[in-house]
Amino acid sequence: MKILREGDRGYALASERGRVEIVYEYRTVELEKSNATVRNVLVGVDAETGEVLTVPAQSTPRLKAARDATKEKVMSVRMPRELDDVLHLVADHYHAAPKQFASAVIRYYLTLASSDADMARRLSALSKSRLATGRCRKNLRLRVQPELLVWLREVTVATEGATRSDLVRGAIMAAKEDVLDDRARQRQRALGAIAQAV
Structure with missing residues (x-):
């Protein structure tokens, strides 16, 4: 598994704009269904707009743990x-x-x-x-x-x-x-x- 680092670049699909360049940054992510807030999660952000477009595989366990914690x-x-x-x-x-x-x-x-x-x-x-x-x-x-x-x-x-x-x-x-x-x-x-x- 490739581990991405902050500042790495890539591409993702943005609605209505197609394929755009992204940069990976650590951000605070709000989980909609569980209302949990997770700090310092690596996400792929649109290089122009700053919109979060993707979550790499290495970040999903942290988000899952936050979701599961609300179920405890x-x-x-x-x-x-x-x-x-x-x-x-x-x-x-x-x-x-x-x-x-x-x-x-x-x-x-x-x-x-x-x-x-x-x-x-x-x-x-x-x-x-x-x-x-x-x-x-x-x-x-x-x-x-x-x-x-x-x-x-x-x-x-x-x-x-x-x-x-x-x-x-x-x-x-x-x-x-x-x-x-x-x-x-x-x-x-x-x-x-x-x-x-x-």
């Missing part, structure tokens, strides 16, 4: 404060920033459970543990893709009525067991890679 849902979960302590301990284990890493850990376990019925049952069972069933005084906000929310709705039926909150609390408890209690080396390595990425 925020899930709010009530949990015992001790589970927040667990998330901080797991983050500290990997020398990661707790705020970003905590969400990634939870999404990791929920995603595993979405394709593994045994993991789903494990999260459901762990949500009933003494530590996970304390007084829920902490509110956790978690961004998730709509597909994961759909799966969470489906799994509540398959796991004898476990709620989304139960599965999130179970995910935190699974991280405690796997990392802090040193039970699952493979998942520890995967979480280590996630910690380095966030």
Whole structure:
């Protein structure tokens, strides 16, 4: 794939004028359907009028990410404060920033459970543990893709009525067991890679 640079030139079709010369520039792009604004996107601009005529392939993933971000849902979960302590301990284990890493850990376990019925049952069972069933005084906000929310709705039926909150609390408890209690080396390595990425 050819990567274009700012200042590169080319040609594109302009309505009513046909083929015109363009220059590639970084601009702020407004996405019509999602009302999202994306800054610093490389686009092909009419050299005479300044009108945006084309978006190169290298810019489409940024625009797609901005569109997808508007589709993300925020899930709010009530949990015992001790589970927040667990998330901080797991983050500290990997020398990661707790705020970003905590969400990634939870999404990791929920995603595993979405394709593994045994993991789903494990999260459901762990949500009933003494530590996970304390007084829920902490509110956790978690961004998730709509597909994961759909799966969470489906799994509540398959796991004898476990709620989304139960599965999130179970995910935190699974991280405690796997990392802090040193039970699952493979998942520890995967979480280590996630910690380095966030």
